[in-house]
Amino acid sequence: MSDSGDSDIAWTLYKDRPEWKDITPVSEDDGPNPVVVIAHSEKFEDVYDYFRAVLKKNEKSERVLQLTKDAVELNPANYTVWQYRRDLLKALGTDLRSELDYVESVIKQSPKNYQVWHHRRVLVEWLQDPTLELELTGDALLQDPKNYHAWQHRQWAIKTFGLFSKEMAFVDNLITEDVRNNSAWNQRYFVVNNHLGWSDLNVQREICYAMEKIKFVKNNESAWNYLRGVLLHDKRGLSGNAVVTSFCEDLYKNKCRSPYLLAFIIDICDEAIKKGELSCFHNPDRAIELCTALATKYDKIRSKYWNYISEKFKIAKNEQEEKEKQQENGDKMDD
Incomplete structure (x- = not known):
């Protein structure tokens, strides 16, 4: 997604489209003494001049819905465009399933864009259907295991709709692939904290899990932090768990520094x-x-x-x- 219109060989500016002749474009107002003027392409200025015009008129139509697509392509982080698009979806009764497909394509192009993930969340809330969210976020995390927005959306969907059943297996696979994946360790804590609970049995299981991963890679901050976090839920505390203290002393005796x-x-x-x-x-x-x-x-x-x-x-x-x-x-x- 780009500001440049050089590759749009067949692109027709909105000002040259007969069906838009009834709209007077509204130019961006940078004030009387702009300090730094951004050099936008002609296509960008044209699309946003017309977007400002329909926004001012509060026009709700299919042509404006298409206009917001063009505006998003040029700047997918524009909050106002996304909010107006949601207003349009409601006013026009648009098929939200097709909108889910559309926003998925935008996410693939801009996977770290907060606005597009927020738009996706609103759609899922309207539909009350999270069926596709674990797969979507899973694909995004395959591309970037530390994509904060994908993790945030995944946690929201899991907690809101109770999708915990397969999450520990998903997280375990990520940790197995990369034991230093701090985001995956955080997700494991999220699942225990919000679903499984900190019973003594679960605490001891998670302690053993963390220690096994530390044995594999001893200089792994993520696993050590997880172990410390789990011990906050052990009534014996950090110093009172003999299994943990013995584990640490054994590592030390064996020259681990x-x-x-x-x-x-x-x-x-x-x-x-x-x-x-x-x-x-x-x-x-x-x-x-x-x-x-x-x-x-x-x-x-x-x-x-x-x-x-x-x-x-x-x-x-x-x-x-x-x-x-x-x-x-x-x-x-x-x-």
């Missing part, structure tokens, strides 16, 4: 300190050691952040030692 692993262990230490449940693995000294390793070797680009976090643990360590001294002095006085 992924910055995501080290950051995860730091978070476990932080929670253990706050709970007062310190161990030889999870304590301020261990957290400080890992912060130093990240700052100096494994995540140097964020060294200032890790040095800052390290200082927080040093403060926590000093406070802990002070409490221990006070407790020790109190015990001596009791004696």
Whole structure:
């Protein structure tokens, strides 16, 4: 879709069409002192001059419906054109199934255009029929697995019409193809959060799923973030799940130094300190050691952040030692 009309050999300008002689085109008004004037093609100016004219007259006709098609082809992101097209569809009683076909063709040309996806959503709402939406969004995601608009539309359709039954399989296939597909991990969380629920059984299943994927690619931020998100629903917390803490320590013992692993262990230490449940693995000294390793070797680009976090643990360590001294002095006085 282009502003240029060079390839439109047989194109006839609206101003030269006999059936449009009753319309006086309305030129764009950039004000008395325009700062930056966009150099549109003659075709673009002609189409939008006539669109502004019919919009001003509030004409609802088949010829205007066709005019909006031409306007969309030249600028598929124009909100006003799409909104007026919807007004026309209602006023003319247009077959919405054919409109679905049309908007699908526009999506294939402009898959990251918010306005066209919004138009599609309105049509589905009017029809109350989401039959084609999973296939449409699936095709769009095959072309670009991180197409935000396709994911947003898919989530809306699934949640609105209860289309959850096959979504976990769909997501699992995407993660199998690309374990770093953060959008697919997000969709998996969406399905559990909005459909399956966070029962203890589901929480443990998702923990195991994430850990299996981490074993496959240890330096995968998406899987680590998912694991952290799932543990928010575990009543034992980050530091209380023995399966997870053992998994992390086993990776560490086996020389894994992924910055995501080290950051995860730091978070476990932080929670253990706050709970007062310190161990030889999870304590301020261990957290400080890992912060130093990240700052100096494994995540140097964020060294200032890790040095800052390290200082927080040093403060926590000093406070802990002070409490221990006070407790020790109190015990001596009791004696």
